[in-house]
Amino acid sequence: MSSVITVDEHRARILAATTRTALVRLPLAEAVGRVLAEDVVSRWPVPLFDNSAMDGYAVRGVDATKGAVLRVVADVPAGSALDPTIGAGEAARIMTGAPTPSDADAVVPLEHTDLGTVITADAPATITVTREPTAGAHIRRVGEDAPAGAVAVTAGTVLGPWQLSAIASAGHARVTVHRAPRVAVVSTGSELIDPAGTPTRGQIPESNSVLLAAAVRSAGAEVVTVTTVADDESALIAQLVDLEADAVILSGGASVGAFDVVKSVLDGTGTIEFGPVAMQPGKPQGFGTDDAGRLVFALPGNPVGVAVSFEMFVRPALLTMAGRSVIERPRVTRAAATGWRCPVGRTQFLPAVIDADTVRPATAGGSGSHLVTSLALAHALAVVPADVDRVDEGDLVEVMVLS
Amino acid sequence: MSSVITVDEHRARILAATTRTALVRLPLAEAVGRVLAEDVVSRWPVPLFDNSAMDGYAVRGVDATKGAVLRVVADVPAGSALDPTIGAGEAARIMTGAPTPSDADAVVPLEHTDLGTVITADAPATITVTREPTAGAHIRRVGEDAPAGAVAVTAGTVLGPWQLSAIASAGHARVTVHRAPRVAVVSTGSELIDPAGTPTRGQIPESNSVLLAAAVRSAGAEVVTVTTVADDESALIAQLVDLEADAVILSGGASVGAFDVVKSVLDGTGTIEFGPVAMQPGKPQGFGTDDAGRLVFALPGNPVGVAVSFEMFVRPALLTMAGRSVIERPRVTRAAATGWRCPVGRTQFLPAVIDADTVRPATAGGSGSHLVTSLALAHALAVVPADVDRVDEGDLVEVMVLS
Numbered sequence: 001m002s003s004v005i006t007v008d009e010h011r012a013r014i015l016a017a018t019t020r021t022a023l024v025r026l027p028l029a030e031a032v033g034r035v036l037a038e039d040v041v042s043r044w045p046v047p048l049f050d051n052s053a054m055d056g057y058a059v060r061g062v063d064a065t066k067g068a069v070l071r072v073v074a075d076v077p078a079g080s081a082l083d084p085t086i087g088a089g090e091a092a093r094i095m096t097g098a099p100t101p102s103d104a105d106a107v108v109p110l111e112h113t114d115l116g117t118v119i120t121a122d123a124p125a126t127i128t129v130t131r132e133p134t135a136g137a138h139i140r141r142v143g144e145d146a147p148a149g150a151v152a153v154t155a156g157t158v159l160g161p162w163q164l165s166a167i168a169s170a171g172h173a174r175v176t177v178h179r180a181p182r183v184a185v186v187s188t189g190s191e192l193i194d195p196a197g198t199p200t201r202g203q204i205p206e207s208n209s210v211l212l213a214a215a216v217r218s219a220g221a222e223v224v225t226v227t228t229v230a231d232d233e234s235a236l237i238a239q240l241v242d243l244e245a246d247a248v249i250l251s252g253g254a255s256v257g258a259f260d261v262v263k264s265v266l267d268g269t270g271t272i273e274f275g276p277v278a279m280q281p282g283k284p285q286g287f288g289t290d291d292a293g294r295l296v297f298a299l300p301g302n303p304v305g306v307a308v309s310f311e312m313f314v315r316p317a318l319l320t321m322a323g324r325s326v327i328e329r330p331r332v333t334r335a336a337a338t339g340w341r342c343p344v345g346r347t348q349f350l351p352a353v354i355d356a357d358t359v360r361p362a363t364a365g366g367s368g369s370h371l372v373t374s375l376a377l378a379h380a381l382a383v384v385p386a387d388v389d390r391v392d393e394g395d396l397v398e399v400m401v402l403s
Numbered sequence: 404m405s406s407v408i409t410v411d412e413h414r415a416r417i418l419a420a421t422t423r424t425a426l427v428r429l430p431l432a433e434a435v436g437r438v439l440a441e442d443v444v445s446r447w448p449v450p451l452f453d454n455s456a457m458d459g460y461a462v463r464g465v466d467a468t469k470g471a472v473l474r475v476v477a478d479v480p481a482g483s484a485l486d487p488t489i490g491a492g493e494a495a496r497i498m499t500g501a502p503t504p505s506d507a508d509a510v511v512p513l514e515h516t517d518l519g520t521v522i523t524a525d526a527p528a529t530i531t532v533t534r535e536p537t538a539g540a541h542i543r544r545v546g547e548d549a550p551a552g553a554v555a556v557t558a559g560t561v562l563g564p565w566q567l568s569a570i571a572s573a574g575h576a577r578v579t580v581h582r583a584p585r586v587a588v589v590s591t592g593s594e595l596i597d598p599a600g601t602p603t604r605g606q607i608p609e610s611n612s613v614l615l616a617a618a619v620r621s622a623g624a625e626v627v628t629v630t631t632v633a634d635d636e637s638a639l640i641a642q643l644v645d646l647e648a649d650a651v652i653l654s655g656g657a658s659v660g661a662f663d664v665v666k667s668v669l670d671g672t673g674t675i676e677f678g679p680v681a682m683q684p685g686k687p688q689g690f691g692t693d694d695a696g697r698l699v700f701a702l703p704g705n706p707v708g709v710a711v712s713f714e715m716f717v718r719p720a721l722l723t724m725a726g727r728s729v730i731e732r733p734r735v736t737r738a739a740a741t742g743w744r745c746p747v748g749r750t751q752f753l754p755a756v757i758d759a760d761t762v763r764p765a766t767a768g769g770s771g772s773h774l775v776t777s778l779a780l781a782h783a784l785a786v787v788p789a790d791v792d793r794v795d796e797g798d799l800v801e802v803m804v805l806s
Binding site for chain 1: 447451481482483484499560567569570572605611615618704706713779
């Protein structure tokens with residue numbers, strides 16, 4: 001893999017090696033963001049029983065003519081197990097959602113009686129009907145929404161708050177989902193110091209592990225370890241041994257330099273290969289499956305290159321592992337608010353800001369991969385094809401929207 | 404508040420009572436999704452020092468004419484503290500990001516020498532220059548990106564992976580942010596049973612706490628407790644006492660029924676008021692600040708009403724508490740793929756699916772608040788104004804996009 005390959009080729013190689021994680025059964029509260037692995041069927045009809053759609057009075061329709069005075073003989077709150085007998089000229093006070101008595105065939109809402117809309121704590125002795133109900137009025141029938149055994153939520157659904165609610169309503173407290181991918185983040189480089197430290201000549205603050213760990217979590221995966229290691233082969237090897245992870249993301253040391261320890265340790269291990277990808281930033285890339293079956297992403301060391309590489313290669317793989325079918329960021333087309341230069345022969349991914357109708361570089365004056373301050377402002381990546389050498393003001397540009 | 408108010412009026416009342424959470428200093432890894440409370444300035448110039456933009460050779464430009472043979476006298480890896488002397492006819496091998504020696508005024512990239520693009524482990528004795536560098540070529544100058552003291556990330560920024568990376572690069576390991584709002588979720592109703600249980604007459608599975616807890620987390624807030632209580636005043640009061648929360652979200656018991664315990668316990672406490680809001684679903688609402696200063700949201704009990712109420716009232720408040728300025732979901736306009744009926748006098752919020760160019764109800768055949776299965780499929784809410792009694796196929800409809 002020493003010849004240059006395209007972004008699409010590298011991505012296809014990654015996705016071909018990516019498999020879904022194992023299935024686990026989780027309580028609903030822990031399943032947010034996971035992908036449902038099998039259809040969830042309702043354990044019962046929905047609604048579960050005939051119930052009132054309104055606060056009001058359950059009646060025998062034949063009695064509830066306009067002006068009729070009915071004796072209130074029972075009170076049926078929501079959750080009540082009562083099934084009171086309703087005789088001629090009688091009614092039961094009933095709350096929304098409460099089971100309608102077997103003797104009743106309609107509900108007269110509060111506001112169709114002489115009692116207005118506000119119920120008092122104690123039930124009245126009688127009510128006067130001010131509007132006659134139609135047959136079956138305001139009764140939700142058992143199973144009218146769905147029969148027992150109906151599929152409530154289909155396999156492949158990404159579980160958000162609403163979907164989890166529907167699963168609980170279908171009678172399930174746990175679900176079978178693809179386990180969250182477990183990811184180790186390893187930042188490499190002898191030049192890296194803690195951001196709060198004081199750099200001496202040649203040292204720079206370590207920022208990639210923060211970016212990658214946050215990005216992994218934002219993609220719904222689990223971060224198992226975050227470490228920084230020096231450019232030392234034995235230190236790196238020690239770090240990688242026994243990692244309980246589905247994927248390892250390394251940054252730094254992937255280029256052609258003599259001190260590129262990540263490459264020297266990993267190149268040729270399992271199916272791992274290193275080589276240039278025709279993109280800016282992010283040219284030096286390594287990828288493959290190690291002997292333990294973990295996906296290994298070796299990204300370049302500069303922060304913008306890391307950000308772009310995560311978006312283009314790691315995130316789609318993590319979403320695929322998690323069972324998602326939609327793994328692409330949405331893309332829009334916008335006119336460039338200003339011009340900028342692009343490298344010929346490499347696809348450019350430029351941290352960008354989308355204004356109302358236009359897109360512009362997040363930092364004016366440069367597209368270099370070292371312009372980390374551009375990351376602070378960017379919420380998108382402008383994607384410029386490899387055969388374009390410059391974008392002029394007004395040119396239409398494709399933009400990946402990240403938030 | 405017993406007369407009907409509009410959605411906008413209720414929302415305005417909520418936002419007027421909502422204040423930002425206290426400031427905390429957090430490690431970067433814990434600050435994902437939080438809002439930066441003060442500008443972050445760079446502790447140093449960016450880049451920190453003159454450094455090489457390429458793998459190659461640091462040279463004295465005057466020597467590096469095309470065809471010149473230079474002696475390699477030093478090796479400068481990234482992170483090196485070395486500042487080797489470079490004499491006439493000499494060069495230092497240098498890696499991307501490594502500090503350029505003080506004697507050098509240009510970098511000749513590997514590919515502009517006779518050595519191709521692949522560096523061997525040991526430095527060669529000599530190199531031949533195949534393309535002459537311009538003055539200062541491939542040297543990134545100290546501070547060319549930003550001077551020391553420059554604002555790297557501005558107050559008000561929502562901290563995602565890229566922003567956290569920029570803060571680390573600016574020399575900070577911790578940031579001052581608005582604390583995540585702490586939220587208690589209380590589901591009320593004597594009819595509620597565990598979803599895995601077996602309901603008897605009148606009982607239904609409890610699903611609102613799962614929905615609300617997941618929705619709270621999705622809004623970047625922290626769930627401190629999730630409980631279900633029966634319709635029992637003393638049980639509810641016991642649950643609410645000593646809650647360590649900024650906000651309490653209750654579902655159920657907010658209507659006009661005699662057994663609406665939430666209302667009977669809370670109405671008139673602090674500034675809490677109950678009353679109808681002109682919307683479907685979600686008409687019965689209670690809101691206010693309790694004596695302990697907590698925001699109290701009393702939502703209706705049906706799941707779709709809870710989902711809509713969270714979106715319209717709770718989520719904007721939680722985002723405001725967290726310091727966010729953008730608190731609205733994006734809205735788009737789509738043609739209705741099919742018609743449906745709407746309640747006159749109430750704004751309708753209908754769980755919906757957006758297809759390519761159209762919007763349709765998530766469940767065909769009904770807009771009732773009890774159609775919880777619609778939540779499984781929906782990823783949007785169609786918003787139909789109060790004065791519209793039906794949407795016909797082809798009508799343009801405003802849609803809130805939720806994912």
